[in-house]
Amino acid sequence: MRFYAAGGCGEHGRSCFLTEGREYSILVDCGEGLGKAGARPLLTGEQIRRIRYCFLTHSHKDHTGALDWLYENGFQGRVYLSEETRDQIGLNREHVHLLRAEDGPGGVKRLDHALTVTHGRSGHCPGSFWFLLQFEGKQLFFSGDYCESSPVYRCDSVSGFWGDLAVMDCAYGDREEDGTELIGKIRKKLEAAIRQKKVLLLPAPALGRGADLLLTALEYGDETEVFGDRRLTDGMKALFSRPQWLKEGAVLQKERKWGKLEDWNGEGGILLLSDPQLEREESRLFAERVREMGGEILFTGHVYEGTWGDRLRKEGKAGFLRYPVHMNRREAEAVRERNSFRKTVLTHCPHEIPAGEGVCSLKTGEWTEI
Ligand SMILES: [Zn+2]
Ligand SMILES: [Zn+2]
Structure with missing residues (x-):
């Protein structure tokens, strides 16, 4: 064979x-x-x-x-x-x-x-x-x-x-780093932002990593506000309707509420935007607003060359931690x-x-x- x-x-x-x-x-x-x-x-x-x-x-x-x-x-x-x-x-x-x-x-x-x-x-x-x-x-x-x-x-x-x-x-x-270490770094980043009452913007695809990050952020729902855009919210609904794919802790987040991104009024919190490379005009304006308010932008997956996200990273205006x-x-x-x-x-x-x-x-x- x-x-x-x-x-x-x-x-x-x-x-x-x-x-x-x-x-x-x-x-x-x-x-x-x-x-x-x-x-x-x-x-x-x-x-x-x-x-x-x-x-x-x-x-x-x-x-x-x-x-x-x-x-x-x-x-x-x-x-x-x-x-x-x-x-x-x-x-x-x-x-x-x-x-x-x-x-x-x-x-x-x-x-x-x-x-x-x-x-x-x-x-x-x-x-x-x-x-x-x-x-x-x-x-x-x-x-x-x-x-x-x-x-x-x-x-x-x-x-x-x-x-x-x-x-x-x-x-x-x-x-070198394994999945547990990578997740640990992202959690530390979330926790630091919450402690400092800062804004942390996570651009991510609506499916897959976006849902993962939203669920992870919701674990801190008692300590901070979490906001997600429409496409992410729809993706989450689809995910919760198929709990056989989710770990127990993730299923429990179903009861949690998160805010609509368009209702965000500048307060500290974790923001999820379903535009992984910040390619849409409105995403760029949103990212600018976050930065002007002293917030941070964090990419968690591959950032393609030549995109707005890539530019922000290269100019040192956005961070990167890989989500495994x-x-x-x-x-x-x-x-x-x-x-x-x-x-x-x-x-x-x-x-x-x-x-x-x-x-x-x-x-x-x-x-x-x-
Ligand atoms: Zn794959
Ligand atoms: Zn693959």
């Missing part, structure tokens, strides 16, 4: 992993590159036509963005994913099968004589799964984007598994230690990750025998 990295190895983007069996192939994720060019996975028409099953770990573009392209190039197989992922990407095709969060982990679903699947929540975003596939007698683990330290999303911790191959998220492979949604090398090693994987491929990191015992350093376009 061969494992082929069609994308996502030695790069951040276009995660796409092909396993070629005797009878047919299976694919996990079909992402596009995140750069302007939107690079496609390295798959030939022949390889695509041989895929019978495609498993999608979660909705983000770097894992699903090339799915239409896959269909256009002859894919006729079945797709397995969560209902949330299907809804987020608006997938409306034949042969789409849903896996439910409540049924994993531990449940083994037989798809045909050669393939079974077990799935669990990966703690990355609503709808995100990891997969354990048994295929033609081999066992393969795919972590998807995986984060055990999320204060918001449930992660069905991966332990006690064996596998011939593990394909694991290590997007923070070149960083992936693993670093140490966290990936901790998962490996709790399981018994014969071979591991670490993915998602744009920088080269040195190979180690049991860890093979594979780049996009390369394959390895399982």
Whole structure:
């Protein structure tokens, strides 16, 4: 059996992993590159036509963005994913099968004589799964984007598994700090702002990190005011309607109230704005107002070059603390230690990750025998 990295190895983007069996192939994720060019996975028409099953770990573009392209190039197989992922990407095709969060982990679903699947929540975003596939007698683990330290999303911790191959998220492979440390820094920042009765503005996407930050801020709801804009509020409503994805503490925040951003009158508090790069004119004016009032702006995710947010950062007018949604090398090693994987491929990191015992350093376009 061969494992082929069609994308996502030695790069951040276009995660796409092909396993070629005797009878047919299976694919996990079909992402596009995140750069302007939107690079496609390295798959030939022949390889695509041989895929019978495609498993999608979660909705983000770097894992699903090339799915239409896959269909256009002859894919006729079945797709397995969560209902949330299907809804987020608006997938409306034949042969789409849903896996439910409540049924994993531990449940083994037989798809045909050669393939079974077990799935669990990966703690990355609503709808995100990891997969354990048994295929033609081999066992393969795919972590998807995986984060055990999320204060918001449930992660069905991966332990006690064996596998011939593990394909694991290590997007923070070149960083020292782990998720708990990163979250700790953000909490300290929030607490300092509250103590000083300052304004802290957090620009973030409406889905994913925006909801995470709002839920984290609400934990301090007794000590400070929290404000969020309309899109974030709508996103939160959708999230609370699917509590199976949330940690208990996050579900409890449902009773908390937060203010509308447009009603904010200059008092100290935590403000969430669903414009991660501050690209909209009204967001820029809002950010200016915050700064004029002695407030701080804090970015928590990737700030793209050339955006207003980037400019503010470069001029020293905004801070940056990363909100974790992936693993670093140490966290990936901790998962490996709790399981018994014969071979591991670490993915998602744009920088080269040195190979180690049991860890093979594979780049996009390369394959390895399982
Ligand atoms: Zn992701
Ligand atoms: Zn990703």
